[in-house]
Amino acid sequence: MYQRKIPIDYNCGLNVAMEVVGSKWKFCLLDEISKGVARPRDLVNTINGITRRVLQKDLRELEVHGMIGKTIYTEVPLRVEYYLTEVGKTLLPLVTAMDKWGLEFAPRLKAVMENEEMEKPVIAG
Amino acid sequence: MYQRKIPIDYNCGLNVAMEVVGSKWKFCLLDEISKGVARPRDLVNTINGITRRVLQKDLRELEVHGMIGKTIYTEVPLRVEYYLTEVGKTLLPLVTAMDKWGLEFAPRLKAVMENEEMEKPVIAG
DNA sequence: CGGTATCCTTTTTGATACTG
DNA sequence: CAGTATCAAAAAGGATACCG
Numbered sequence: 001m002y003q004r005k006i007p008i009d010y011n012c013g014l015n016v017a018m019e020v021v022g023s024k025w026k027f028c029l030l031d032e033i034s035k036g037v038a039r040p041r042d043l044v045n046t047i048n049g050i051t052r053r054v055l056q057k058d059l060r061e062l063e064v065h066g067m068i069g070k071t072i073y074t075e076v077p078l079r080v081e082y083y084l085t086e087v088g089k090t091l092l093p094l095v096t097a098m099d100k101w102g103l104e105f106a107p108r109l110k111a112v113m114e115n116e117e118m119e120k121p122v123i124a125g
Numbered sequence: 126m127y128q129r130k131i132p133i134d135y136n137c138g139l140n141v142a143m144e145v146v147g148s149k150w151k152f153c154l155l156d157e158i159s160k161g162v163a164r165p166r167d168l169v170n171t172i173n174g175i176t177r178r179v180l181q182k183d184l185r186e187l188e189v190h191g192m193i194g195k196t197i198y199t200e201v202p203l204r205v206e207y208y209l210t211e212v213g214k215t216l217l218p219l220v221t222a223m224d225k226w227g228l229e230f231a232p233r234l235k236a237v238m239e240n241e242e243m244e245k246p247v248i249a250g
Numbered sequence: 251c252g253g254t255a256t257c258c259t260t261t262t263t264g265a266t267a268c269t270g
Numbered sequence: 271c272a273g274t275a276t277c278a279a280a281a282a283g284g285a286t287a288c289c290g
Contacts, residue, residue, distance in 0.1 A: 005174075006173065006174040008234070008235075008238065009173060010231040010232075010234070010235050011228075011231070012173075012224075012227070013223065013224035013225060013226065013227030013228035013229075013231070014152050014153050014156060014220070014223055014224050014227055015153075015227065016227035016228070016230055016231045016234055017152075017223040017224065017226055017227035017230070018149060018152065018153075018223075018227075019234065020227075020230065020234065022147075022149060024143060024147055027139050027142075027143065028139050028140075028143075031139060048131065048134060048137075049130075049131040063243070063244075064237065064241075064243055065234065065237055066233065066237060066243070066244060069244050069246065069247070070246045070247070071246065071247040071248075071249050072246050072247065072248050072249065072250075073249050073250035074248065074249075074250050075250050079250070085244070087230070087233065090226065090229075090230075091226065093222070094219070094222055094223060094226060095139070097218070097219055097222060098138065098139055098142040098143075098219060099137075099138035099139050099142065100138060101138065101142055101215065101216065101219060102137070102138030102139055102140065102141035102142035102143075102145075103136075103138035103141070104138075104215075105141055105142070105145065105212070105215075106135040106136070106138070106141045107135075108191065108212065109133070109135070109141055109144065109145065109190065110133075110135050112189065112190060112191060113133065118188065118189055118191070119188075119191060119194050119210070121194065121195045121196065121197050122194070122195070122196040122197065123196075123197050123199065124196050124197065124198050124199075125197075125198030125199050125200050125204070
């Protein structure tokens with residue numbers, strides 16, 4: 001598919017998982033696609049901050065990895081709709097868990113970002 | 126803490142979560158630290174492919190976000206040990222789930238990476 | 251050893267234009 | 271509209287040196 005400086009360690013689950021979903025927008029993409037936001041144009045409009053170029057790239061990777069598939073409607077203008085594959089759906093529990101964790105941690109992160117309050121290191125020995 | 130082009134959306138759990146763990150090595154780091162690999166030197170040696178510089182940067186971010194803390198032993202040579210904070214430990218179920226998913230998906234990813242076999246898009250309409 | 255800073259190279263990204 | 275290619279700007283990364 002493409003060259004990696006350091007080959008994937010297929011015995012390390014985290015390594016494998018990061019290869020598939022380890023980029024800024026992929027969890028969001030899987031989430032939105034699972035909710036029925038299917039067209040690239042709609043995804044760009046729905047996901048705050050993503051650009052067409054990056055969207056295209058991430059969709060392509062998810063597709064190559066077999067997490068999503070697409071249906072092409074040869075209309076004018078062209079219409080393309082993405083959907084989760086069966087394998088892709090196995091990622092949804094992770095997406096949900098991440099989202100849930102994030103919501104719970106949000107207030108604390110907000111405090112951190114605004115006050116830069118940080119636990120001081122313990123000095124020992 | 127630092128400037129973001131697009132501010133975090135604290136109402137979007139995925140957005141928050143990605144801010145905290147959305148970089149290549151953080152899941153690995155949390156995993157290793159939870160297993161007791163505590164010193165930077167050991168982390169570099171244990172995690173395949175990470176460099177000192179990136180390790181330092183990620184440890185710092187995790188620390189600022191309150192996921193890890195550190196104890197400094199003022200010995201010669203200096204010894205520093207990282208540990209998971211209580212909040213940091215709430216990430217472990219996610220780490221475990223990611224790892225598990227990755228291990229299950231590994232054979233398929235390997236096939237994808239080697240054969241580039243890919244589901245063809247459906248042509249409709 | 252752990253942490254920060256500097257220099258320089260490699261990747262990634264955004265903007266734009268073009269094709270089907 | 272969807273997708274690819276190009277170019278310049280921005281960000282991330284490796285190597286190295288220095289300090290406590």
